[in-house]
Every structure is written in C-alpha cells, then in structure tokens.
Amino acid sequence: MKDITVIGTGYVGLVAAIGLSDFGNRVVGADINPEKIARLKEGESPIFEQGIEDYLKRNLESGRLSFTTDVALAVRGSDVVFLAVGTPPKKDGSADLSYLESAVDTIADNTKNYTVIVTKSTVPVGTNRALDERIRSRNPDADIDVVSNPEFLREGRAVQDFFHPDRTVIGTDSPRAKEVLKSVYRALNLISVPFIWCSLETAELIKYASNAFLATKITFINQMANLADAVGADIHQVAKTMGMDGRISSKFLHPGPGYGGSCFPKDTMAVVSTGDDFGVDMTLIKSVIAANEEQKKHVVKVLKEMMGELSGRTVAVLGLSFKSETDDVRDSPSLTVVAELLKAGAAVRAHDPKGADNFRMLLPETECFSGSYQALEGADALVIMTEWNEYKALDMELAAEKMRGRVILDARNLLDPELARENGFTYRGIGRGV
Numbered sequence: 001m002k003d004i005t006v007i008g009t010g011y012v013g014l015v016a017a018i019g020l021s022d023f024g025n026r027v028v029g030a031d032i033n034p035e036k037i038a039r040l041k042e043g044e045s046p047i048f049e050q051g052i053e054d055y056l057k058r059n060l061e062s063g064r065l066s067f068t069t070d071v072a073l074a075v076r077g078s079d080v081v082f083l084a085v086g087t088p089p090k091k092d093g094s095a096d097l098s099y100l101e102s103a104v105d106t107i108a109d110n111t112k113n114y115t116v117i118v119t120k121s122t123v124p125v126g127t128n129r130a131l132d133e134r135i136r137s138r139n140p141d142a143d144i145d146v147v148s149n150p151e152f153l154r155e156g157r158a159v160q161d162f163f164h165p166d167r168t169v170i171g172t173d174s175p176r177a178k179e180v181l182k183s184v185y186r187a188l189n190l191i192s193v194p195f196i197w198c199s200l201e202t203a204e205l206i207k208y209a210s211n212a213f214l215a216t217k218i219t220f221i222n223q224m225a226n227l228a229d230a231v232g233a234d235i236h237q238v239a240k241t242m243g244m245d246g247r248i249s250s251k252f253l254h255p256g257p258g259y260g261g262s263c264f265p266k267d268t269m270a271v272v273s274t275g276d277d278f279g280v281d282m283t284l285i286k287s288v289i290a291a292n293e294e295q296k297k298h299v300v301k302v303l304k305e306m307m308g309e310l311s312g313r314t315v316a317v318l319g320l321s322f323k324s325e326t327d328d329v330r331d332s333p334s335l336t337v338v339a340e341l342l343k344a345g346a347a348v349r350a351h352d353p354k355g356a357d358n359f360r361m362l363l364p365e366t367e368c369f370s371g372s373y374q375a376l377e378g379a380d381a382l383v384i385m386t387e388w389n390e391y392k393a394l395d396m397e398l399a400a401e402k403m404r405g406r407v408i409l410d411a412r413n414l415l416d417p418e419l420a421r422e423n424g425f426t427y428r429g430i431g432r433g434v
C-alpha cells in the first residue's frame with residue numbers, strides 16, 4: 001500500500017484518486033477548488049460519469065480515500081504524487097503549463113521523503129524533464145523522480161477505462177520509480193494489462209500521437225461523408241466496409257459535426273506547436289484542425305440550405321455536450337453551432353440530459369429546456385448534435401406534433417431517414433444522401 005496524493009480532482013484526477021484507492025492505496029485527492037472538495041467530502045461527484053458515485057462513496061467509507069484543499073499538507077505525507085491538473089491551450093495553441101508549474105512548486109516546497117511525481121496531465125514532449133529540473137533547482141535536497149504516465153480514459157467510460165485500460169504507459173529512466181509504480185498499479189498487472197515502459201519523451205509523444213491520429217481519423221470520415229453527400233453515396237456502407245479491413249478498423253469512422261471535448265482540439269494544437277518549436281512539418285495535423293473547424297460550420301451551412309433563411313426561425317438543438325454520457329461541453333461543436341445560429345438571428349431551443357448547465361456557463365444566452373420534446377415545441381427545424389441514446393429513440397410522430405416546421409438535420413446519423421420522411425420531415429444526415 002502506498003500513500004498517494006492526486007493533485008487536481010477533475011475528470012482525470014477524480015477517477016484516478018478513486019481507482020487508486022480502490023486498488024488498496026491510501027489516497028488524498030487535493031484541489032484548489034473548495035466547492036469541488038466540499039462536494040466530494042460529502043460523497044457527491046462534481047462531474048457526471050457513469051458509476052463514479054458508487055465508487056466514491058465506497059472508497060470514502062473504507063477510510064482509504066479523502067479530499068482536501070490543503071495541497072501542501074497532502075504532499076508532505078505522500079510516497080507518490082499524481083499530477084492531474086488542466087493543461088489548456090494558450091492563444092498561440094501551445095499548452096498552458098502554469099497550473100502544472102504551480103502544483104510542482106508546492107511539491108518542491110513540501111516533499112519530505114523520496115517522492116515519485118507522476119504526470120497524468122497531457123504535456124508536450126520535454127515537459128516532464130523540465131518539471132524535474134524545476135523542482136531540483138527550487139529544492140536541491142528534494143529526493144524525487146518525475147514519471148510520465150499519460151491518461152487515455154474516455155469521458156463517459158472513464159471509470160471502466162481506469163480499471164480496464166488497453167495499456168498503461170509509463171515513461172521513466174529510474175529503476176527506483178519503476179518499482180514504486182509497479183506496486184501502485186499491481187492490481188492492473190494482475191489482470192494482465194500491458195505495461196509499456198519507455199523514456200519520458202516517448203511516453204509524452206505516445207499520448208499526442210494517439211490523440212492526433214484519432215482526430216485525423218474522425219476528420220477523414222467527416223470529409224468522406226461530405227463527399228458522399230455530394231456524389232450520392234452512403235457513408236455508412238463506406239465506413240462499415242472500410243472498417244472490415246483489419247488495417248483500418250471500424251472504430252472512429254462515424255461521421256458527425258466535428259470532434260470536440262477537452263482533449264482532441266487542444267492536443268492537436270499543442271502537437272503542431274511542438275512541431276513548430278522543433279522545426280518539424282506538421283501540415284497534416286494543421287489541415288485536420290482547419291477541416292474540423294469547417295465541419296462545425298458545415299452543419300449550419302447545411303441547415304441554411306434546408307431552411308433558406310435562418311433569421312427569425314426557431315431551431316431546436318438536441319445535444320450540447322461534445323459526446324454522449326458526459327456533461328463536458330468544453331470545445332463542443334454545439335458551442336459553434338448554437339453561437340452561429342444565434343448570430344444569424346435564429347432563436348434556439350436547446351436540450352441536453354447532462355450538459356445544459358455547463359453549456360449555459362459558456363453561452364449564457366442559450367435557452368435550455370429540461371425535456372427534449374419541450375425543446376421541440378414550435379421549432380421550425382431540429383438539429384441533433386450529440387449521440388445520446390434518448391435521441392436515438394425519438395418519437396417522430398410526437399416530434400411532428402410538437403414542431404411547427406418539418407426539417408431535421410441529424411448531425412450524428414441517429415434517426416431512420418425513411419421514418420422521418422414518412423412523418424413528413426425533410427431529413428438530412430451527414431453523408432447519407434441529400
């Protein structure tokens with residue numbers, strides 16, 4: 001059993017704190033946000049994630065898991081400190097490391113015994129080595145090792161992914177730190193999760209390369225879907241058949257309104273920025289970023305084609321989170337689409353099962369309704385933006401009853417186009433024909 005502090009209790013840190021405690025370690029989740037910590041102490045999760053509250057309550061009750069705003073105190077009693085603070089993009093696209101730097105300064109000032117510092121935050125290549133130097137120059141007596149352990153969990157399946165990762169990547173050149181990490185993650189070793197032991201730089205790049213590749217795959221199928229619409233092909237058959245080729249795989253071949261979320265947009269920008277720093281051509285990823293921005297606008301463009309004029313019309317938007325099963329709206333394509341609709345003079349009636357409150361914090365002028373059919377009332381058109389299950393089962397007859405107009409733009413291809421047309425709707429998906 002290890003004494004662990006996890007600094008940052010957001011989507012990554014909270015899941016890590018709960019998971020590491022469930023593995024039998026003694027864990028303190030530390031965060032500078034007092035509101036979050038107060039809720040966590042009560043066993044209430046500040047984020048929506050499948051199954052998280054059961055694990056939270058169970059581990060709080062076991063006495064192995066606790067929460068604090070006193071990061072310094074938590075660090076003093078720890079063998080291992082995980083860093084899970086945000087690394088948002090700066091204006092120039094590079095990663096803002098100030099939260100991370102502030103956290104490691106606290107570690108430098110408070111570490112007592114040998115401490116392994118494990119970076120779960122996504123950081124540009126070279127960051128972990130720079131953090132190591134930063135701590136040693138601030139506290140020359142510090143007995144530490146800095147390890148890179150990038151996180152690959154998917155929001156919406158974060159808890160499951162923590163306990164059953166496809167692989168665990170650990171970048172370190174310290175045999176001492178390696179032994180500590182083996183002990184921390186013993187439970188994963190027992191279920192034969194592959195461990196990739198590598199250098200700090202390799203671990204850092206594995207994370208960026210993975211996210212940049214997934215963003216590229218999504219963007220690729222989005223552009224093919226737009227082409228399918230233009231030439232009269234069915235993107236579903238195209239994607240399904242492509243996916244039968246083992247070299248391609250069927251995952252991440254679902255066309256939509258563009259990728260979003262707190263990772264792909266910022267990580268693609270950061271990898272371009274790293275390329276610029278090292279004088280390496282990143283044309284491919286630059287094009288992906290630009291094409292993804294276009295895809296979000298493409299949704300509004302198609303809607304305009306379908307409706308003619310947007311000004312003075314009412315549009316129901318179903319789905320505000322960047323994907324289903326999460327309340328996370330950071331960089332959600334819905335932010336662009338709703339903002340563009342409002343700018344064009346349309347009224348928006350929006351719904352999301354979990355993300356509405358977060359969305360309104362970013363775009364306060366959005367009118368949100370608690371029920372999806374409520375949002376449809378009096379609407380001239382419906383745009384589906386997120387693949388929530390409840391939208392897949394949309395009752396077309398009821399929708400027709402509630403709405404004033406008969407336009408559906410299904411940006412996630414959830415509905416049956418025939419059924420929509422039978423109910424009098426003009427229907428468009430992405431890549432399913434015009």
Ligand SMILES: NC(=O)c1ccc[n+]([C@@H]2O[C@H](COP(=O)([O-])OP(=O)(O)OC[C@H]3O[C@@H](n4cnc5c(N)ncnc54)[C@H](O)[C@@H]3O)[C@@H](O)[C@H]2O)c1
Nearest residue numbers: 008009010011012031032033085086087099103121122151
């Ligand atoms: N969200 C994901 O799906 C995901 C997946 C893989 C990797 N990541 C990476 O993990 C990191 C964290 O992402 P997230 O989505 O969990 O972020 P988040 O914004 O949900 O959480 C970050 C937390 O850190 C806290 N914090 C900031 N500075 C602090 C400090 N000095 N001391 C203590 N707490 C501090 C904030 O209050 C916040 O609660 C990022 O680098 C992200 O790229 C995220």
